[in-house]
């Protein structure tokens with residue numbers, strides 16, 4: 001029996017499970033479509049209801065997979081998509097959202113993110129996001145790949161403080177945000193979605209991670225996820241198409257890492273002692 005997944009509450013009041021499903025690389029290959037649709041459905045059944053996609057992924061292909069998976073169960077998901085920076089003018093954002101909604105087969109997104117900063121004025125993007133919210137096409141909005149100076153600029157704008165989330169690269173081998181960005185967001189009750197939480201698999205060969213995992217009869221991926229899940233208002237969104245790995249990743253919420261083992265992780269993956277510019281993948 002699975003224990004319920006703890007939740008994180010967004011500034012707008014929506015509660016979401018503290019682990020989500022990433023979908024980058026889904027929708028690239030027709031022969032994998034069925035397995036990908038199954039994985040998204042299985043995630044919902046396991047309580048991993050936050051599904052992260054983007055217009056960029058497989059040029060809309062990932063949104064089509066998610067749309068197919070949610071066809072008869074849209075209301076069970078907390079659906080997140082993203083607008084590309086070069087589409088993020090006022091009109092461009094509204095049009096990109098309409099295209100995403102069409103591919104996803106839904107009339108609303110739970111959360112819509114600016115994928116990263118581009119050449120369009122942030123004020124125009126925010127105004128479009130607020131317009132989409134007022135029309136009911138999105139329920140909330142946020143940003144991605146915003147470092148602290150971007151967040152500060154955003155918060156100076158009219159309605160900028162309505163930002164619900166910042167989605168950034170965060171895992172054991174990329175701990176830079178712990179120096180400033182993570183506490184900044186936490187102080188303002190803005191959850192951080194941790195993308196590439198197992199560093200796209202590269203973390204899993206680390207000898208110390210393997211060693212610690214063995215002591216819990218867990219996997220390195222579970223320890224990497226448990227490390228993030230221990231942080232306040234951090235939502236890792238690992239991507240997997242494997243049904244076994246979905247269960248494995250979900251079970252990471254039940255792991256309790258001891259202080260001693262957190263200290264070991266700090267030695268193997270030192271936290272930052274100074275500002276590290278935000279990294280992106």
Ligand SMILES: NC(=O)c1ccc[n+]([C@@H]2O[C@H](COP(=O)([O-])OP(=O)(O)OC[C@H]3O[C@@H](n4cnc5c(N)ncnc54)[C@H](OP(=O)(O)O)[C@@H]3O)[C@@H](O)[C@H]2O)c1
Pocket residue numbers: 021022023024025052053115144145167168194195196197198199200201204219221222237238239240241242245248249281
């Ligand atoms: N906002 C942004 O700029 C941005 C950038 C990157 C990613 N993202 C989002 O974050 C999500 C996650 O990041 P990511 O896809 O880059 O990397 P990730 O989740 O760290 O790693 C995904 C890779 O790890 C494998 N994997 C998953 N669980 C595993 C497990 N328990 N054991 C072993 N291998 C496992 C997956 O393979 P299988 O599928 O074969 O299991 C896949 O190859 C993306 O899918 C996307 O939604 C956002």
